[in-house]
Amino acid sequence: MARKEATLHRLDRTLVWDGFKALLPISLFVTIFGIAFGVAAPQAGLDDGTIMLMSTLVFAGASQFAVLELWEPQIPLFTMMVTVFAINARHLLMGATLYPWLEPLPPAKRYGIMLVASDANWAMATQEFTRGRPGLGVLLGGGIALWCFWVLGTWLGLSVGGAIRDPASLGLDMVMGCFLLAMVVGGEKNLRMLLIWGVAAGASLLAFYYLPDNSHVVVGAIAGGLAGVIWGKRDHEH
Amino acid sequence: MNIETAGLGTLIIILAMAVVTLATRWGGVFVMSFVPIGYRVRQFIHAMSGSVLVALLAPLAVSGDNGARLALLTTAAIMLTLKKPLPAIAGGILVAALFRHLWPMLA
The missing domain is CATH 1.10.287 (Helix Hairpins)
Structure with a gap:
């Protein structure tokens, strides 16, 4: 038993690659959400470079959609930061639940893995751990997959979205609202x-x-x- | 403090978003390495993470047009029945588009 516990925090190339592949089906959906973000963001008045930078550095869909909602010529910085914090506060709980398996790792690895912690790979990693299998590969590899496809989707959305003249007539002004509502109702x-x-x-x-x-x-x-x-x-x- | 959403201001906003988000990704692990996160704090965080989305949506539903309201209703209904976000979101958008085309007076 002790031996099994000791191997659960294992992390090597094979496990990361397996994790990457395990999250590929979900990444397809992440791409579509990315496209939705890439279509919605220019409507709120963000330029392409800003949008790509946001998806690359922030990598947290719901909070990015929320900031679009606050986007005006001037944004209250504090309100924006509190909003982003509140939406992403669930990451705090993810980190807390993963702590037993992250603890044996050196800090650089521990925090490095958490860079890509997100809903889907966290859920899958937790599932692996409860089944008694090493889950950090899923967390890291899967997170990298989600991040890649989120950025790719955003870029695709920007390429498609530029061609749309009147987003509201196509219902596209509702992408953000419907996305956030689906997150609420799905919880x-x-x-x-x-x-x-x-x-x-x-x-x-x-x-x-x-x-x-x-x-x-x-x-x-x-x-x-x-x-x-x-x-x-x-x-x-x- | 208000920040302009142009030039350097935009960069500051995005960096602030990135730092706050990173703090949430690292914070749980960091705090746990000193003291376990208590039950009440967990409850607060859990309730807050759903509530913030509701708080964003409520004014959208109240001040939006009828197309927007129908879109949100459709998304909620599909999400409750199929439990799949993609059809729910697509359905909401489609309903908003159709409604605005078919009944522009009511939208």
Whole structure:
């Protein structure tokens, strides 16, 4: 048993390559989301270089779509950073859950692997670990695959999107909204989450109408987070 | 502080996004190497990561046109039934486009 545990954090070329291949089917979808981002971003007023740089350096779809929503000639830096933090805060939990297997690695490797941590490769790596198989190859190799195809998709979207004259008439102004909504609805659904979302939506709308511009995202996120703490999930909840 | 979305300002915004995102990727591992993340903090983070998306969407649904509302409804409905994001997103976009073409007065 101890021996098996000791090998779970194994990481070599073969495992990384296997991980890369394991995430290829999902990468196809990531490419399509990338295309959607590449089509939506110029509508918000970003130039091509900025968009490619964002996908390359940030590599976090939902937060990138969210920033498009805030994109004006002037952006409040703090609001933007809090929004990005709140959307990507789930990475904190991913890192925390992966810690037992990352701990034996030297810090450079440990943090190097986390550079490409994302929803799909994290989920798959966790699955490998719970099956008693080494999962860091999936995390790193799969992450590299997701990153490559996210950047590729963005570039494809820019190439296609430039040809579109009136995006709203094709419904393309809704790419972002529908993407974010699909993420919400695809997540955990139960009465508790519905109430949390209700609090978040209500707080967001109040802030939208009565507080300064763009504060609604932060207000809604914090209100929802607090609701989650106040209405804590009990272990015996059915 | 407001940042212009042009020239150097754009670069600052993207670097800020990248740094914040990297902090979330590294932060969980970093904090865990000192102290385990507590139950309440986990709950807050978990509830917040969904709530921020809801907070972004709520004004979009309320202040958008009927085409936008129908698109969001369609996405939600397909997501609930098929549980697959791609058809859900494609369906929403398609409905917005069709509705705006067929009933421009109502959109």
